[in-house]
Amino acid sequence: MAETLTTITGSKAEQYAALLPQIEALVTHEEDLIANLANVTAALKEQFGWLWTGFYLVKEDELVLGPFQGPIACTRIRKGRGVCGTSWERGETIVVPDVEQFPGHIACSSRSRSEIVVPVFKNGTVTAVLDVDSEALAAFDDTDKHWLEQLVALLRF
Numbered sequence: 001m002a003e004t005l006t007t008i009t010g011s012k013a014e015q016y017a018a019l020l021p022q023i024e025a026l027v028t029h030e031e032d033l034i035a036n037l038a039n040v041t042a043a044l045k046e047q048f049g050w051l052w053t054g055f056y057l058v059k060e061d062e063l064v065l066g067p068f069q070g071p072i073a074c075t076r077i078r079k080g081r082g083v084c085g086t087s088w089e090r091g092e093t094i095v096v097p098d099v100e101q102f103p104g105h106i107a108c109s110s111r112s113r114s115e116i117v118v119p120v121f122k123n124g125t126v127t128a129v130l131d132v133d134s135e136a137l138a139a140f141d142d143t144d145k146h147w148l149e150q151l152v153a154l155l156r157f
């Protein structure tokens with residue numbers, strides 16, 4: 001299958017609405033987890049151009065860095081630590097408008113100003129988190145929460 005991605009301009013919701021069916025088509029035809037996560041991060045990066053877009057996978061008692069797009073990042077995060085570990089512990093999406101105001105935020109890149117972390121669930125258990133970082137303050141809101149939660153629901157692991 002030839003993988004192509006059509007990116008669009010428009011409102012954030014319009015961009016997500018155009019992107020999600022394409023991501024669904026990509027992951028529906030491929031069973032390999034790493035291949036799918038890699039393509040999801042690339043598609044998000046292509047459409048939105050965020051600083052960092054990637055997954056951390058739950059492995060035993062830690063989150064371990066998975067497929068991502070952007071600057072190199074910390075490889076392991078403990079439960080309850082940083083935005084990612086807190087999202088994992090709570091089992092809920094966390095929107096951080098200003099990373100300097102989030103106690104315990106882990107600064108993998110000094111260029112990151114705001115962040116959203118979305119947990120991925122399988123049978124009610126968090127198996128990974130999707131982490132997105134922006135160089136702009138307050139880049140993420142309820143629109144991103146809504147659509148990124150829909151996006152991770154497409155992932156079967």
Ligand code: SME
Pocket residue numbers: 052073074077081082083084085104105106107108109112115131133
């Ligand atoms: N800022 C995250 C760490 C991961 S990097 O942003 C890629 C956190 O506080 O959990």
